[in-house]
Amino acid sequence: MIKQRHCPGTSKWNKIEHRLFSHITLNWRGRPLTSHEVVVKTIAATRTRAGLRVEAALDTGDYPTGVAIGKxxxxxxxxxxxxxxxTWNYTLLPQPATTTDVAAVGESDGPAGRRQAMLTRLADPRLTGLTGTELDRLSNALALAQAARTQQRYTEQRGGRARRATGRLRGGKPLFDDAxxxxxxxxxxxxVCSMNVLADLLEVTGTCIGDLVKQTxxxxxxxGHNPGVASVRFATARDLLTFLDHGIRPARTAIIEALSDPALTGMSRDELNDLTERLAPRQAAHAERLTHQRRGGPRRPGARGGVFPQKISNSERVLLTVLYLRKLCTLDVLADALGDVSRSAVAGVVRETRPLLERDGCLPYPVGCQNSAPGR
Incomplete structure (x- = not known):
């Protein structure tokens, strides 16, 4: 039975802080910690008159950052x-082993094995827009550029060239390779989904996903690769797994397909897709401009800008704006149709997307007016 005794901000109550770390700090003050061996021996040499004796050994295990427990x-x-x-005070009770527990313990790599299996499932062409061969070809084409970016990032983090450190090095393997x-x-x-959904599927933190997306x-x-926009979008990990296992599309996808009917938009589905692709770069630039205004200045070095999820995708933004400008329904009706967004969110979408349609020359006319079909 394990109890958590110290809530955030109360580490001063931790007896280890008082009875161990303080004496270690006193013992190695003024001594250059030039290697792992020096650190370990200095810790092990800590003694007090009250009888404190310390045993220390170098742990060469690999503990990658960014790992999280799935919900x-x-x-x-x-x-x-x-x-x-x-939230802070709880008891973790012992649990007898069941058939499910035994199967989980018997996994070859534990979380790493589950993570690799999930990556294999995420390589589905319906999600990536590429066949397995095309994905491998793209990965090979980007391998050198990714390696160069990685070395550049390490150099910036170090503030200079790498130096050979003394002592035994761990040489840890990253959670995700370049592919x-x-x-x-x-x-x-x-x-396809937000980075929080990806983090939940892969048992890592959202920050880990955000960093690798920004870098890649x-x-x-x-x-010059344009990944395009998937025809399906998932709000939860369960919905995505259901789609991969049984091909069941989320309810929101069916709603968007129904709203994309040419009788409502005044254009064919191909024309709507072409319009969405033309506006995508302008939408990205507009989003960056708004973010710049909220920040009050340029993005700080190392920030992960542009990788935070949107409740309403770019293609949905174009569709909602077209429907509203054609006077087919109100903002409340559009918000109710999507189900998980508010009226103010839809109003913001229309306000931001309408100028983009005007500049593209495709501002739709209300239903019943002459030249009701949008044109260039």
Whole structure:
């Protein structure tokens, strides 16, 4: 039985802070910590008159950053939350092994194995827009550029060239290789799902997904590859897995397809898709301009700008604006049709997208007016 005793900001109550770390700090003050060996020996040499003795050893294990526990696995933990601040104070109860538990323990690589299996499923052509051969070809074409960007990023983080450190090095393997980074970036840029959904599927943090998307997106842009927009979009990991397993499309996709009917938009589906593709670069530029205004200045170095999820995709923004400008329904009706967005969100979409349609020369006329079909 394990109890968490210290809520955030109360590490001063931790006895290890008082009885161990303070003496280690006193013991190595003024001594250059030039290698792992020096650090370990200095810690192990810590002694006090009260009888403190310290044993220290170098842990050469690999502990990659960005790993997280999936929501379903965390929810399944037998936690008994306390009446006072149950978020911080809880008891983790012992749980007898079941058939499911034994199967999970028997996995070859644990979370790493599940992560690799999920990456294989995410390579579905319906999500990436590419066949397996095309995806491999694109990955090979970008390999050198990705490696160069990685070395450049490491140099910037170090502030100079790499220096050979003494002592035994771990040489840890990153969570995702370059091919995996490309796959996840394609899935995200095609607006299949948010980075939070990807993080939940792969048992990593949202920050981890955001960083790799930002880094790989630049390489894709330099290569000139346009990933396009997927025909399906998923709000939860469960919806995406259901689609991969059974081909069941989310309800919102069916709603968008119904709203894209030529009788409502005044144009064919191909014309609507062409319009969406033409406006995509302008939408991205407009979003960046608004973000710049909210920041009050340029983006800081290392920021992950442009990788945060939108509740309404670019293609949906164009469709909603066309329907509203044709006076087919009100903002409230459009918000109710989508189900998970507010009226103010739809109003903001129309306000931002209408000028783009005007500049493109495709501002639709209300139903019943002459020249009701949008034209260039």
């Amino acid at each position: 379903e696995r965390f929810t399944a933990l037998p936690l008994q939350r306390h009446a006072t601040h149950g 995996d980074r490309l796959l996840l970036t394609l899935v995200y840029q095609r607006q 997106r630049d390489v894709l842009e330099d290569h």
